[in-house]
Structures are given as C-alpha cells and as structure tokens.
Amino acid sequence: MSSRERILGRVRRALADAPGEDTPIERAYLREHGDRSVEETTDLLAENLADYRAIVHRCSPDDLAVTLAGMLAARGAKTVLVPPGLDPAWLADADAEQVPDRLESTPHELDRIDSVVTACAVAVAETGTIVLDGGPDQGRRRITLVPDHHICVVRVPDQVVGSVPQALERLDPVRPLTWISGPSATSDIELDRVEGVHGPRTLEVVLVGAQPSAEANS
Amino acid sequence: MSGTFVGMPAFPKAAHEAVNNPTLRGNLRHATHTIRAKREKAVAEVSDWAELREAGKRIKDHTLRHLDDYLVQLEESVTAAGGIVHWAADADEANRIVTELVKATGESEVVKVKSMATQEIGLNEALEAAGIHAYETDLAELIVQLGKDRPSHILVPAIHRNRGEIRDIFAKEMSEWGRPAPEGLTDTPAELAEAARLHLREKFLRAKVGVSGANFMVAETGTLVVVESEGNGRMCLTLPETLISVVGIEKIVPTWRDLEVFLQTLPRSSTAERMNPYTSTWTGTTDGDGPKTFHLVLLDNGRTDTLADEVGRQALRCIRCSACLNVCPVYERAGGHAYGSVYPGPIGAILSPQLRGTASEIDASLPYASSLCGACYEVCPVAIDIPEVLVHLRERVVQGGEVTREGNKVVLKPAKGHAAERAAMRAARWAFARPGAVRAGQRLASRTRRLHPRRLPLPGPGKAWSETRDLPPVPAEPFRDWWQRTQGGAK
Ligand code: SF4
Numbered sequence: 001m002s003s004r005e006r007i008l009g010r011v012r013r014a015l016a017d018a019p020g021e022d023t024p025i026e027r028a029y030l031r032e033h034g035d036r037s038v039e040e041t042t043d044l045l046a047e048n049l050a051d052y053r054a055i056v057h058r059c060s061p062d063d064l065a066v067t068l069a070g071m072l073a074a075r076g077a078k079t080v081l082v083p084p085g086l087d088p089a090w091l092a093d094a095d096a097e098q099v100p101d102r103l104e105s106t107p108h109e110l111d112r113i114d115s116v117v118t119a120c121a122v123a124v125a126e127t128g129t130i131v132l133d134g135g136p137d138q139g140r141r142r143i144t145l146v147p148d149h150h151i152c153v154v155r156v157p158d159q160v161v162g163s164v165p166q167a168l169e170r171l172d173p174v175r176p177l178t179w180i181s182g183p184s185a186t187s188d189i190e191l192d193r194v195e196g197v198h199g200p201r202t203l204e205v206v207l208v209g210a211q212p213s214a215e216a217n218s
Numbered sequence: 219m220s221g222t223f224v225g226m227p228a229f230p231k232a233a234h235e236a237v238n239n240p241t242l243r244g245n246l247r248h249a250t251h252t253i254r255a256k257r258e259k260a261v262a263e264v265s266d267w268a269e270l271r272e273a274g275k276r277i278k279d280h281t282l283r284h285l286d287d288y289l290v291q292l293e294e295s296v297t298a299a300g301g302i303v304h305w306a307a308d309a310d311e312a313n314r315i316v317t318e319l320v321k322a323t324g325e326s327e328v329v330k331v332k333s334m335a336t337q338e339i340g341l342n343e344a345l346e347a348a349g350i351h352a353y354e355t356d357l358a359e360l361i362v363q364l365g366k367d368r369p370s371h372i373l374v375p376a377i378h379r380n381r382g383e384i385r386d387i388f389a390k391e392m393s394e395w396g397r398p399a400p401e402g403l404t405d406t407p408a409e410l411a412e413a414a415r416l417h418l419r420e421k422f423l424r425a426k427v428g429v430s431g432a433n434f435m436v437a438e439t440g441t442l443v444v445v446e447s448e449g450n451g452r453m454c455l456t457l458p459e460t461l462i463s464v465v466g467i468e469k470i471v472p473t474w475r476d477l478e479v480f481l482q483t484l485p486r487s488s489t490a491e492r493m494n495p496y497t498s499t500w501t502g503t504t505d506g507d508g509p510k511t512f513h514l515v516l517l518d519n520g521r522t523d524t525l526a527d528e529v530g531r532q533a534l535r536c537i538r539c540s541a542c543l544n545v546c547p548v549y550e551r552a553g554g555h556a557y558g559s560v561y562p563g564p565i566g567a568i569l570s571p572q573l574r575g576t577a578s579e580i581d582a583s584l585p586y587a588s589s590l591c592g593a594c595y596e597v598c599p600v601a602i603d604i605p606e607v608l609v610h611l612r613e614r615v616v617q618g619g620e621v622t623r624e625g626n627k628v629v630l631k632p633a634k635g636h637a638a639e640r641a642a643m644r645a646a647r648w649a650f651a652r653p654g655a656v657r658a659g660q661r662l663a664s665r666t667r668r669l670h671p672r673r674l675p676l677p678g679p680g681k682a683w684s685e686t687r688d689l690p691p692v693p694a695e696p697f698r699d700w701w702q703r704t705q706g707g708a709k
Pocket of ligand 1 (some may be wrong): 597
C-alpha cells in the first residue's frame with residue numbers, strides 16, 4: 001500500500017466516528033474595520049506604512065518622475081533595477097543607470113544593484129501592506145528582495161483597499177504574491193526590532209495621485 | 219516521531235533545572251511579558267476579534283472533518299499548477315523523500331526556512347547523515363544552530379539567549395560554517411543582525427535547493443503560504459532552482475478566501491503586529507520567477523492518530539502562533555527545553571503526547587505541565603481548549619484506554635507504578651511552590667470560564683488516583699486554594 005493510500009485510509013478511519021453534521025463556517029467578522037472616506041483610507045495607509053518604518057512620500061502624477069529622481073539621488077543610487085513593464089516616464093528624470101531585469105540576471109548581479117523601482121498590485125490600509133503580484137510593472141519576486149533599497153509606487157485611490165479581506169478578493173492566487181509590510185525586520189535578539197536582516201533595509205512608498213497632505217511624512 | 223530530544227528527563231526534572239537558571243528565567247520573563255503586552259494591544263485594534271476567532275476555529279474544524287477530501291483536492295491543484303506531491307506516513311519516510319530529492323539535484327547543501335515540521339522530523343540530522351548540510355536561515359534558528367542548541371520557543375527559538383551570549387556564539391562559530399563574524403563584533407542587536415546578514419547572504423546567493431514548511435495550504439488553488447519577518451523565507455522560496463516544502467496535513471484551508479481570517483489573526487497573535495513584514499504565496503511554479511521545480515511533502519507523523527481522538531483532535535487546529543506560550547505561567551519559568559519537544563508550552567503539552575504517544579516518561583508527564591489556569595485557551599486564535607485536552611490526556615495516562623497509534627486502535631495500559639502520578643505531583647508541587655506563577659494564572663483564570671473538572675473523578679483504574687484527590691467544583695474554590703488546603707490532595 002502506498003503512503004498516500006495509508007494516510008487517506010487513516011484519515012477516513014479517524015473520522016468514522018465524527019458527527020455527520022458539519023460545522024457551518026460562519027463569517028460574522030467584518031469586511032472592513034471602521035467607516036472611512038477614500039481620503040481617510042489613504043491617510044491610514046500612509047500612517048500604518050510609516051508606523052512600520054517604511055518612508056512614505058506623496059505626489060501628483062505629474063510630479064512622479066521628479067519625485068523618483070529626487071529619491072534615487074538622495075539615496076546616492078548609481079544603478080536602479082527596472083521591471084520590464086514599468087512605465088518609462090516614471091524614471092525619465094532619474095540620473096541613476098537603469099538596469100532592466102533579465103531572466104539571466106543572477107542573484108549575484110542583482111546584489112550589486114543599489115535600488116529597485118516597482119509598481120504594486122494592491123495596498124492594504126489597515127495593515128500598512130503593499131502586495132506585489134509579479135505583474136510586468138513589478139517584475140520577478142527576487143528583484144524586490146536582493147537590492148537593499150526598494151521604491152514602490154502605489155496609485156491612489158484605485159490601488160488602495162481598506163482591509164485584508166478586500167485585498168484577497170482582488171488578488172489572483174495563481175500569481176506568486178509577496179505581501180510587504182515595512183522593510184525586513186527581526187526581533188530575535190531580546191525582542192529589539194532591527195530592520196533589514198535579509199530583504200531591503202529601506203522601503204520607500206510613493207502614494208501617487210493623492211493630494212499631498214500637510215503632514216505627509218518623508 | 220523522531221525529533222524528540224533524546225534522553226530528555228521528564229518535565230518536572232527539566233523544569234526544575236530551568237527554574238534554577240536565573241539568566242534563562244530572566245531572558246524568558248522579559249520576552250514573554252513584552253510580547254504578551256504588545257499582543258493585547260494588537261488584538262484590541264480589531265473589534266471583531268471574537269468573530270475572527272470563531273471563524274478560524276470553524277474553518278479548521280470543517281477542514282479536519284473532511285480532511286481526506288481536501289487532501290485529494292490539494293494534491294490535484296498542486297499537481298495542476300506544476301508541483302509534485304509526495305506523501306510521508308512518518309518522520310523516516312519524510313526524511314528519506316527529502317534526502318533523495320536533494321541528492322537527485324546533485325547538491326550537497328540546502329538553505330532552510332524555519333519550519334516546525336522539519337524540526338519535528340529531525341530533517342537536518344537526517345540530511346547531515348547523508349552528507350548534506352542544511353543551513354538554517356532564520357536569525358534565531360541560526361543562533362540555535364551555531365550554538366549547537368535546541369529551539370525553545372515556536373516563534374523566537376532563541377528566546378532563552380541574551381545578546382551577550384549571541385555575540386559569543388557568532389564570534390566563535392560563524393567561521394566554521396562560512397563567512398566569519400566581523401572583527402570586534404559587539405553585542406548590539408543591529409551589529410549582530412548585520413553579521414548574520416553577511417554570513418547568510420553568501421549562502422542564499424549560491425543556493426540551488428531550498429527547504430521550507432508552510433503556514434497554510436489552500437486546497438482549492440494549490441497555493442502555499444509562508445509568513446515571516448526577515449526575508450530569509452523569501453530568499454529560500456525564490457532564489458533556489460528547487461524548492462522542497464514539508465508540510466503537516468493539518469495545514470490545509472479549503473479556499474483562498476479562508477486566508478482572510480488567518481492573515482488577520484496569525485500576525486496579531488504571534489508577533490503582535492498588524493501584519494508581519496513578509497508573506498509569500500506560491501501556486502506550483504511560475505515560468506521565469508522562482509524555483510523551476512517544486513516538491514510538496516505531505517506529512518502525517520502522528521497527525522491521523524491525533525485526528526482519531528475526539529477530544530484531542532482540536533490540537534490540529536493550531537496555527538503555531540505561540541500566543542499560548544507567552545501567557546503560560548509554567549512556560550515562563552520552566553523554559554521551552556523542559557518540554558522535550560519542538561512544540562513547547564501549552565500547545566506542546568497537548569500536541570507532543572498525541573503525535574508521539576505517551577509511552578515515554580517525558581510524554582506521560584507533559585499533560586501535567588500546566589496549572590490549568592486557562593490563559594492559553596483565552597488567547598488561542600483558533601480557540602483550542604487546551605485545558606480540556608490536558609485533562610483528557612491526564613485521564614488517558616493514568617487510566618489507560620483505547621488510542622490510535624500508527625492508524626491502529628490499541629489499548630493503552632494505565633501508567634505503570636503510578637509513574638505518571640508521581641510525575642504529576644512533582645510538576646504540580648513545583649508549580650504551586652511558586653505562588654507568583656500560579657497567581658498570574660489565577661488572575662487570568664478568574665476571567666476565564668470552565669476549568670473542566672467534569673472528567674474527574676476518574677472511573678476504572680484511575681479511580682485510586684482520583685478518589686484520594688477529589689477535585690472540588692472549580693471555580694467555587696480556586697485550584698490554588700484547594701492545593702494549599704490539601705497539599706495537592708495529600709491530606
Ligand atoms: S495552540 Fe493556539 S495559541 Fe497556542 S500556538 Fe497554537 S494557535 Fe497559537
């Protein structure tokens with residue numbers, strides 16, 4: 001007998017005494033916590049991102065190229081990794097050398113690049129999370145992992161949802177997904193939080209399209 | 219199951235040693251209290267916590283009730299997505315499968331994401347015996363591995379080590395495994411983390427094979443989910459050419475939508491965060507992105523036996539958040555090693571004796587490693603009634619009775635010469651000699667409900683035990699008062 005048959009047989013025997021009735025799955029929990037306007041949802045996203053030590057910027061679509069160029073310059077980035085489907089206008093003003101991600105790029109090559117700029121699939125306000133789904137403007141999972149500096153552009157309000165249930169609804173499970181809440185962190189040493197053990201140590205998020213608000217933090 | 223800490227003394231003795239180690243107790247106390255306070259805040263942020271908890275419990279119960287169907291569905295969807303599914307009835311078989319898969323790649327080293335399942339089966343040791351080095355890449359696991367130590371907490375395996383100890387381990391051991399620690403390494407957490415980053419990065423960049431577990435598997439889509447903080451998980455899941463995931467069969471959820479419950483309750487319960495820094499999901503393989511080959515090893519290793527126990531099967535709902543450890547007054551003092559298994563604390567006290575059986579002294583003593591204060595049940599995000607299972611297992615140890623082992627019904631003899639009883643009394647005496655531990659428990663207990671005394675007194679062979687130790691109706695009289703009044707029933 002194969003282990004598959006053995007295990008399935010054991011499961012069936014173990015359940016033979018289980019009550020015929022099934023526990024119905026009730027979903028009495030909320031779809032979203034609180035009642036927020038679109039602006040409030042974006043503000044909450046900014047707040048929660050910052051709370052987990054992501055650096056948040058806001059700008060209008062017209063200012064995006066200048067904003068990104070400024071961020072890369074401030075970081076001193078000489079090279080920037082670019083996913084294949086990124087809107088070329090976004091990096092039109094950047095001085096850093098643009099390195100297109102290629103299938104053949106080895107992890108070692110990626111490791112030598114300073115920064116990476118991507119879009120995202122959706123952002124979750126309540127948890128301060130951005131989700132990447134490997135779409136052409138986000139690229140392979142590894143490009144947002146190996147370089148030390150990740151800039152992620154979120155289009156507001158259409159890419160922002162309030163809650164985790166709303167985010168899952170929008171995502172396609174067939175795609176490989178990466179949910180990112182702040183930069184890589186560990187609390188393994190006496191529970192002191194340290195940013196950046198293995199992933200990018202700096203995560204900057206640009207909320208584009210929002211009215212830059214007075215307390216926008218940078 | 220292997221992965222037992224061989225030669226471990228029974229819980230009371232191990233706990234006694236831990237209690238007399240002031241550094242260990244200090245480290246533990248600091249850690250559990252910090253996480254506990256943070257967790258309460260994170261949970262208070264969501265007004266529907268009770269509903270999420272109930273939904274999580276029901277999803278898991280429903281899944282377990284139809285586990286055979288969901289396993290078959292999962293196998294189909296993983297296969298359709300390009301993955302290869304293997305079934306392992308026990309630890310040896312799982313280890314054999316993984317070893318052969320690694321050998322087939324021609325590689326002699328693998329990078330590993332922290333995984334309870336692979337610890338449970340002793341995979342690292344099995345690989346080592348076959349000449350394959352397994353590198354743990356979670357910072358805490360690295361500390362444990364370099365220190366030739368054992369993990370002591372589900373979430374923070376090196377919780378028992380302070381920064382000075384970690385510095386010494388890094389300075390001494392890193393060079394043996396790869397890139398040495400930087401000269402003049404101090405004990406600041408940032409510097410220690412940087413040393414780990416550099417040490418491990420060279421391994422990630424050249425790794426061809428990754429080994430992981432998974433927090434969830436979605437039957438309907440064949441998606442696996444890994445929840446983590448450091449990014450080492452992402453490294454292991456995406457950079458290698460081959461990925462091998464060893465996952466317990468109880469980790470299934472039926473639908474994609476079900477993740478909305480657990481992705482809210484798990485981070486808040488475990489690290490007390492709204493969301494952990496990284497969550498990765500993958501469905502089979504994706505062209506050009508991530509491993510080209512994906513193997514899923516479905517692990518039984520005592521889980522179907524646990525499923526056969528009507529009361530005990532609820533332990534299979536566990537999502538390994540570790541919240542129950544952090545509130546347990548006994549864990550706080552005894553430390554994780556005293557439980558003699560990879561699952562310490564309250565969940566370990568009910569899971570290990572079910573996965574492994576109660577034949578050994580340590581396993582027979584584990585159901586007594588608790589004051590039954592109920593705090594673990596209160597915090598559990600899937601509402602596992604740990605006290606209920608503890609009492610049930612105590613009954614089984616003392617009284618014997620029918621249990622399922624490796625799929626067969628066997629009749630367990632009552633514990634010989636009251637060894638279990640002695641273990642019980644020693645454990646209880648140890649706990650109750652420390653009023654602080656019990657007070658902490660009692661405070662919580664007053665907020666909790668039922669202590670489930672209904673299973674006592676015991677019928678049959680356990681009668682002798684229960685007759686002399688009649689439990690008064692709880693909580694009319696708190697357990698602690700009863701204990702003090704009767705000296706644990708000795709009076
Ligand atoms: S038993 Fe509950 S509280 Fe303990 S680790 Fe499992 S899910 Fe978390």
